[in-house]
Amino acid sequence: MSSAVATDLRRSTGVVVERVVRRFGDRTVLDQLDLTIADGELVILLGPSGCGKSTLLRLLAGLDRPDGGRVEVPAKRAIVFQADRLLPWQRVLRNVTLGLHGPDAEQRARDVLAEVGLSGRERAWPKELSGGEAQRVSLARALVSEPGLVLLDEPFAALDAITRLRMHDLVRALRTRHQAAMLLVTHDIDEAIALADRVLVMSDGRIGGSHEVHLSAADREASVAREELRARLLEDLGLAGRH
Ligand SMILES: Nc1ncnc2c1ncn2[C@@H]1O[C@H](COP(=O)(O)OP(=O)(O)OP(=O)(O)O)[C@@H](O)[C@H]1O
Numbered sequence: 001m002s003s004a005v006a007t008d009l010r011r012s013t014g015v016v017v018e019r020v021v022r023r024f025g026d027r028t029v030l031d032q033l034d035l036t037i038a039d040g041e042l043v044i045l046l047g048p049s050g051c052g053k054s055t056l057l058r059l060l061a062g063l064d065r066p067d068g069g070r071v072e073v074p075a076k077r078a079i080v081f082q083a084d085r086l087l088p089w090q091r092v093l094r095n096v097t098l099g100l101h102g103p104d105a106e107q108r109a110r111d112v113l114a115e116v117g118l119s120g121r122e123r124a125w126p127k128e129l130s131g132g133e134a135q136r137v138s139l140a141r142a143l144v145s146e147p148g149l150v151l152l153d154e155p156f157a158a159l160d161a162i163t164r165l166r167m168h169d170l171v172r173a174l175r176t177r178h179q180a181a182m183l184l185v186t187h188d189i190d191e192a193i194a195l196a197d198r199v200l201v202m203s204d205g206r207i208g209g210s211h212e213v214h215l216s217a218a219d220r221e222a223s224v225a226r227e228e229l230r231a232r233l234l235e236d237l238g239l240a241g242r243h
Pocket residue numbers: 024029047048049050051052053054055056
């Protein structure tokens with residue numbers, strides 16, 4: 001089967017994945033998977049452990065190649081992992097400017113650090129940051145190059161519940177300013193409902209369920225519609241009847 005990964009030179013073109021296959025030995029982890037993400041859309045990917053979520057993100061990031069099918073992604077992509085992956089021997093500002101070019105690189109890094117609420121921490125070392133602050137730096141580093149696609153692999157899973165809620169507010173604010181397509185992997189159904197334009201549920205190597213989220217900010221917190229969506233997601237995950 002032929003495979004192709006194409007990047008578009010325009011800044012942001014969304015994502016098109018067609019019939020993508022990825023095998024590891026005898027195991028077919030992604031099996032004719034289809035997916036599209038529009039510019040500016042925030043899509044959340046849910047699925048049981050080991051179903052292939054990170055494998056899909058790695059393909060979209062260009063860290064791996066499919067065995068078959070077609071992947072079309074914007075040229076500029078950024079990925080944020082569960083662990084912050086900051087360079088411990090570089091200060092916060094340098095961690096954000098790494099790989100940036102041009103005379104305005106430092107100012108862009110300062111601006112995006114301000115956006116994530118870290119003005120004044122530019123000269124801090126990574127070890128001096130809390131977990132939430134370190135993930136804010138990771139978000140700043142992802143956004144500073146104005147990518148067309150931001151991939152987030154369980155970015156808040158290691159944070160405490162209150163910090164996670166603050167990070168949700170931050171992601172909502174950032175997406176109104178940056179028009180990137182975003183794909184966020186999580187195990188947390190409530191995180192999915194809080195943030196997503198669309199929630200996808202992965203099973204058997206494909207996208208088994210797709211749910212547009214048409215809830216107001218208030219309804220995302222508590223409403224009959226929210227509970228109905230939650231029940232549908234639990235059903236797709238094979239957990240019907242749970243709370
Ligand atoms: N490089 C690799 N070599 C061999 N097997 C791999 C490789 N990468 C992933 N796999 C296998 O592919 C399957 C899917 O892994 P993946 O990490 O994508 O799952 P996941 O849905 O992200 O899981 P989790 O939610 O636990 O992080 C797993 O069985 C894993 O062992």
